[in-house]
Amino acid sequence: MTHLTAFNISIDFPLYHSDNRSLKKSVIGAAAGRFGVDQRQRPVVQALRDISFTLRSGDRLGLIGSNGSGKTTLLRALSGIYQPANGSLSMEGRLTSLLDPSQGMNMDLTGRENIKLRGLFLGMNSADIARLESDVEDFAEIGKFIDLPVRNYSSGMVVRLAFAMATAVHPEILLMDEWILAGDAAFMEKAKRRVEAMVRHADILILASHSSGIVVEWCNRLIWLEHGKIKADGKPLDVLSQYLPAEQFKELVAAPHTPLSVG
């Protein structure tokens, strides 16, 4: 059974390349700041503090919060990239994370070569890689660009390729950062259908986004992060009613939304 449990996760970023003493001053100065020291008195930025939640099959969690509230760091921690300073994480299910469109891609290699590397990363044999290649090619619809180095792509094309690669292998847990919104309307519609199909297979989606419209449509649970802590956790509209200014929330409720059809 696919599940993901985060228990009291805290992440500290060490500050090796800055002056200790002036930092200590700023720690005293800024009460609301997130500078601190770890057990060995080294200066750190407290990126996340005591994050706990459990997700089960079918949960689609949205992460909202201002810039620097810890959304991307949380996605990285859930991906297993950062070992937490405190707490633990456990999950069952194959996870794919789309943190940054060019992540894991070599910009000097062609789209096709990048797909091949991804296939090898997933431990595929050559027949599976060929299948992956044609699937990604069909979905991304970037035409002849697939044989050009990725650095020649427009940012939208990079997004298409990255999304196609990440979802072609049907992850059971998909983590996405907000850059997916860089796709054009037609691609967004296609991406949404693909995620719908994923979620229909009773999988987990975690999406960090600034767009209230997107999280209302895609998610059935929302966590509001502020200064690395959970400020609110609940149904999307309940959380958004606290998060958004009153008139923006009214507009959001009034606007037509087409939720993911996962029934």
Place this chain on the structure above:
Amino acid sequence: MSDLTGTDRAIRAMQRQPHFTTSADRGWGQRFRLAAEDMREGFMLWRLSWALGMSDIRLRYRGSTLGPFWLTLSTAVMIGSMGFLYADLFHTDIHKYLPYLAVSIILWTFLGSLVADGCTSFTAAEGLIKGTRMPFTVHALRSVFRDVIVFGHNIVVIAVVFVLLGVHVSLYSLLAIPGLLLWLIDGFAVAFLCGAICARFRDVPQIIASVMQIAFFVTPVIWNADILSTHPGASLIIRFNPFYYLLEIVRAPLLGDVLTYGMVGKALVVSAGLILLSALAFARTRGRLAYWM
């Protein structure tokens, strides 16, 4: 998504361990367990490391006509020009000196690249490390494979020199193979040890580069260790030089020189120390590496 089911089934079958847990550092037991796990997963992905190493080389020479054979050519030019100059300076017979120089320089270049690339094994893979959870072993293997590919291109020069000068080669030369295998293990250890240290302390690559420069001159690479027999004091620089023992276990068989048990033993001791240090360094830093990128 029906077109995906084939791939999907294959992936499900392949990823035998979809379960993943991580937690805050819990001491050496957990560190070694996670490091061992990383290596197990990394070695299973050796084809990825190889493809990444190959693509590094291909990108370096993309658009060039000779491609990676520029490596062969530039090595050949260097050895050719140095060989005649130094043979004259050292009053040595070119027929004896050129094979010695070719083997020495090419082996040293390989050794030096294992160290230099080892220093950047993790920092060069920053994008991958911050983008996905991938065993760090993949990056260490990638830097070793890349150097092996370059070395493979340079071996051609040794073969050409041996043929042109009619150097006698016997089956004894095959003893170089276990030596080279030991180098691969050492190179892998260096990629962990130096890779981790250099990720944390960004000045270390420069320091190591200087040390390697000095090592090149104090190790018998362009000069022969025999000339030290008349300088008893100076022989200390090879007696306490780990590079000398490592170089000799591969070079002596290739040149048909005697390889003593003492020499092999010392090379093994040096390697054992290196492997131990690197295991400690990797276990200690594995969980921190992503933070240092």
